Amino acid sequence: MATNPFDMQNIDIAWCPGCGNYSILKILKDALLELEIKPEKLVIVSGIGQAAKTPHYLKTNVFNGLHGRALPAATAIKAVNPTLTVIAESGDGDMYGEGGNHFIHTIRRNPTITNIIHNNMVYGLTKGQASPTSLINFKTPVQVEGVFNAPFNPLSIAIALDASFVARAFAGDYKETKEIIKKALKHKGYALIDVFQPCVTYNKINTYKWFKENTYYLDDSHNVYDRVEAFKKAVETEKYPLGIFYINPNKRTFEENLAPYKNNRTPVIERKLDKTKLIDLIKSKKNS
Amino acid sequence: MATNPFDMQNIDIAWCPGCGNYSILKILKDALLELEIKPEKLVIVSGIGQAAKTPHYLKTNVFNGLHGRALPAATAIKAVNPTLTVIAESGDGDMYGEGGNHFIHTIRRNPTITNIIHNNMVYGLTKGQASPTSLINFKTPVQVEGVFNAPFNPLSIAIALDASFVARAFAGDYKETKEIIKKALKHKGYALIDVFQPCVTYNKINTYKWFKENTYYLDDSHNVYDRVEAFKKAVETEKYPLGIFYINPNKRTFEENLAPYKNNRTPVIERKLDKTKLIDLIKSKKNS
């Protein structure tokens, strides 16, 4: 087997044995390898949580910021240097709870970011409270009588926001998930991949088995360009569909829209201040 | 004409002449009068902005809090004293921009709150920057080349979150809007009313005329209990539908779900600490 340039040696991974995060890490590394993305040209941005530790286990550029705040940082990184590949990766609590406002508004902006959410339907790192995606009746030390707030549905919301790429995957399915992630990485614009991830310690309900039994793949008959169809699929809960739900190929990206990139694709960080223009601007304040 | 108990005498209203806010204020007062809601039993919670000044112009209880934060305060007010009628009222920037995360998560909670958003598609009080609902190409001193981020669609998002009552109204339509607000006030659970409101000063695009020409009312054939149909209507932009889009009559309210209200409807603020129970709890820490 070819060695993967993203592999790290001698690291102490802080996840529980059996955790779904290992599979996602492996899938991600393989997808990156297959797409021949260079570690130096990739930045993985994350928040705080178990999922958010992922970038520490890959050899690449890492911005491990604040809980819930990966997307704004990722958006800015991509904006100042669009030549970088940018992934924003975190847990369900991080992206949909603390980070909910950025989730929404990043979709509106449509930067070219692959947003991978490890959705274990629980707060792992803080020891098992409900997350926005926890299902009704899920019992925790805080939700003592079970969750009663309606679960957050990232897919239907993304579709409601006309996101440019919306998918759901399952950590247990190596091949399918890798394909989805690869497609997302090749996508121009914001790509959401909500990945069902078993938490073997704090979520005894939504286990590997449960996910296997309660999911199915969208088949070829599904038209990813039909928003209403995508919405219908996204709100299904009897069984949860997996795959790519929706693609809007017509959206301009955030980077393309920014004034400095209108006629010039050089990253702003490589441009120099034109002092004569500044002098002109200052002069223009003479009785302007 | 009967005097309205919500009328205030001798106040200096800080809105521009011709602003759509006046109509909304009038409609709201009339709706409250018609529903015979008592000023002492009503709390209007707002954030900061032009719309958020509304509660100062009604004679009632007012919690005029922080920009973007009306919903959490409103939720708590309703929770500690469910006998109060609670309205959360603010502008589009306030509720969907700064307050976006609370908007989403309040819908998940489903407290009995009537949420009225004065949607003028602009930041009024801060002098005319784009709001999340500003339409593409809308030019402002900040969005110098026009807005390019996709507009925030509160209705489709609310429906994606399975909100229990979702409506859109127009400040220029007294009768229809009053009816919608009355229905919302009578609704058990969270009710969203996004009200198109002309800002005569900073929004020269979405004027009274524009709203008249670009809206139509949902007719009786629209089934408010059909989520997918509601979604379809919500994403229409050729002309914007007005009326009640969606009702989910099966959702329990936040208040009903709270542990202290499971078997007892007395507001928690009227209950006293049972010291003997506390003593028992403390005693239980003897080698427990």
Place this chain on the structure above:
Amino acid sequence: MNDNILFHTPRKDVSIVLCGEAGQGIQTLEFFLTRIFNISGYHVYATKEYMSRIRGGSNSTQIRVSSDHVRAPIMRMDIFIPFNIEALKHLEKNITTSTVIIGDKENLKTEYNIFDIPLTRIAAEIGGKIYENMVAVGALSKLFKVNPQDIREYVKTHFNRKGEEIVERNIKAVEEGYYEAEKVFKDAEINIMKSTDVKNHIILNGAEAVALGAIAGGCNFISAYPMSPSTGVFVFLAQHSSTFNIIVEQAEDEISAINMAVGAWYAGGRALVSTSGGGFSLMTEGLSLAGMIESPLVVHLAQRPGPATGLPTRTEQGDLNLALYAGHGEFPRIILAPGSIEDAFYLTQKAFNLADKFQIPVFILTDQYLIDSYYNLPELKLNDLSIETHVIKTGKGYKRYLITENGVSPRGIPGYGEGLIVVDSDEHDEEGHITENLNLRIRMVDKRLRKMKLIEKEVLPPELYGVEEYRNLLIGWGSTYHCIIEALKYLNRNDTALLFFKQLYPVHSATLTYLEKANKIIFIENNATGQFSKLIKQTTGVECDNLILNYNGLPFTVEDLVEKIGRVI
């Protein structure tokens, strides 16, 4: 080996350290041992340090078993039970020749002398690795002369709801451990005087004490977003929400949590927020809101090392400045910092009354160390505690911000009386409506700040420990209390005293007098910059002579303090 000094001298206190990986049940073991020792008539104290992970790594617990209460972390390990090789390495630096190491020789593969209890084998025979803990309980019970019948009974009640088989297996594990220990230790025993009254004591940790204090303070609303080390308080209140009529809501973020809490107070609730540094940073705008609308508010701020995410499961006293100055604009506040579990209870209870009385935010400033440590203490006294509510029934024409001489305006709530309750985050008039009357602005600022005078009258005085006629004055605050006290006892000097603050702000007016009496002033703080020393300098003008600081994420130990204090006095 049995000639270890531990077995041959009567001891006032013995320190047991347990170490293993996360998820291995060290915390259950800690829980179990402290209860059993307590039942047997010992004083117990336990503190832990753990990593920010769910499985693996190395976490440890220190239990001190004693004849009279000792309640501070020490470096000394009289008994050390490493559950794996990593554990042994993790605490190797604290092993001395007098440390009794107990463990499974086969697993540990070490040069150290080990009192070999084949934990793994025994546990495996009984039903699996999880029984290792109970084997250890058995072994220690032997050493500490715990009555086997007592253990059996405790195991029974504890595991009762898990079914008979589990109970039996656990009893078996304990017995096997006991039996192995008899073989290994022979007649070696530990001699600590037992006392009878501890049996009536309760055992609490800081989190429980804060939560119980909140209940006793009439708390009926908590909105929080999980964050170590503050989560324990939230969880405790959730567990008892039905019994005590507490609305418990996990907010989508900390901003929501504090705005909910302020909303709850507005409508007559008594609300608490519980968070840690990063979460509290997000709350600062809401704090300023409480300042402006003169809302009561109780904030439990459990400190951990920063900046940013820092060391999420460790301890520090690094957020005093944050509590002091958080929030834009100028408004009064109170900061209380419990030094003990008892304080954590009584001060939290009091916080609700102070908040309600002065209509201001009141902080309970704890830290991971205090939150996660526990010890036995006499039952809490509720007799003298009352829930003071200052809500009035309003009449027509009620003015929420009536300008009064002392700055406090009688507070009404919606629906109680005929008045209308209008509050506004903008500057407002007496009725609460937005105003741009700039003269009124001045009067409103003055009114809000005038409350400070009133508050200053009720400041808890700093307490002096040790000699009255000191040359050296140690100054401490918050969770370092017991540790400094024990160090002071150990030092046994007739020229050194401790001035301890459990109210940090406003600073008590007697402070200067204490400082002026000292030749040398030494601040002891669990942070890197001496934040309290700066507050004291700012208030009194007096500069400290020495700062004893620690910021490695752990609390001070007694030895550490003894040495560092010794070096400067």
Place this chain on the structure above:
Amino acid sequence: MNDNILFHTPRKDVSIVLCGEAGQGIQTLEFFLTRIFNISGYHVYATKEYMSRIRGGSNSTQIRVSSDHVRAPIMRMDIFIPFNIEALKHLEKNITTSTVIIGDKENLKTEYNIFDIPLTRIAAEIGGKIYENMVAVGALSKLFKVNPQDIREYVKTHFNRKGEEIVERNIKAVEEGYYEAEKVFKDAEINIMKSTDVKNHIILNGAEAVALGAIAGGCNFISAYPMSPSTGVFVFLAQHSSTFNIIVEQAEDEISAINMAVGAWYAGGRALVSTSGGGFSLMTEGLSLAGMIESPLVVHLAQRPGPATGLPTRTEQGDLNLALYAGHGEFPRIILAPGSIEDAFYLTQKAFNLADKFQIPVFILTDQYLIDSYYNLPELKLNDLSIETHVIKTGKGYKRYLITENGVSPRGIPGYGEGLIVVDSDEHDEEGHITENLNLRIRMVDKRLRKMKLIEKEVLPPELYGVEEYRNLLIGWGSTYHCIIEALKYLNRNDTALLFFKQLYPVHSATLTYLEKANKIIFIENNATGQFSKLIKQTTGVECDNLILNYNGLPFTVEDLVEKIGRVI
């Protein structure tokens, strides 16, 4: 009436006050007048106060026209133009017998002597109420001996893009005003010496100066959420984003804004956030992130009166404490507070270099007063300014947090060189990866805090104005600069000086020496609690003798300061 003293003595400066309702165009008028006066050879200064509303209410502007620069608000109104009755009432308290009131007698219906210019009628004849302003421009031009040809030309260029008709109408309005003034004032004129060099001056307000400073500092990214009074900087950069390659994004909230800015710096950008108190409160967690990952960051914090929403369009120096202590945990920072428009430019420019050099957050602390005031000044000098970038090209094995002697680790960015750039909000090792090594924790804390030593070497010294041998030392900071200077000149005492700070933190080491020389120390602050005096006490131990404070939402006026200083010295 024409015997008013104003018309009969040569004046060094004349104050014109314009007042009308929001939306009436007072700001356009202010803009116009200052430009025209400047073209005519006068020094000009303008400051405004306005309500938080878009229409109605009463807003006013003060313009000072002078022979040499005067740059501070004064109470005195030499000329007062109230555009409606409310305006007259709004500023009635400042009318004296020597105030020349100009206005439309018919509208104003007042007892005061009015120089009647029928603004309304003339404007109506020309095309509507909006022309009233230009009529006023005409009238004042007459009084100030502005060359009519100059005005015509200025009107032309100014209104050019609105079409010929508009230009003509405006010229007509000015001419009518001029003509009416000739009738009313006859040969009465104002005599202020003109100077020729002001014609080469530029006119800037604080917002423009900060924004230009940012551009000169190499800013290529600004993320902000609108908030008075900080929005002007954001708008200015947006207007010039194409020309200067600046990415401008309006964030969904302030939290997003600061996290974007930190992200931008990480990837090699030079980012600014611009906000006010409430918005900055929301940024404090992000500030702590910058502290932990050692990210450069420039924060423009434009103060307004708090707490909470407070008085959104007014001024205060109430957020110094916030800037000083915001963010949980302990990390270095720099706080700069421009005293003048020039400072606003040069300090902002410098802030980017400091931030990049030390890898810390740097604050530019302004306030509504400074942001909204303008005056003429010589062209800004760019020659000596350079954009200092401290980004290195990385090699294999690059360590983002290499522990160095001075605490600064060479900073790489992703994609530039072979190294990988790993940053982490948790405590981290030299490579940037999360760690729970507690010894490393200490080394990392020390490393971060060690930078303070380096920073202290480059602190801008406080500047002394007035006599060297002072008894009384006034201390001021930020936007009060010109006002204190003018008051000092007015007082003309040989025992009093001003020590002015434009860098507030760290406090310069020479401060104590200055303080010790003084008999009396008087702090002047535009807040209610004397926040800077507390910082100085905390740093030097020296208590101030007097606090001169103002917190009504307005800046000090010279008269106010003269009186208050006079009272205490």
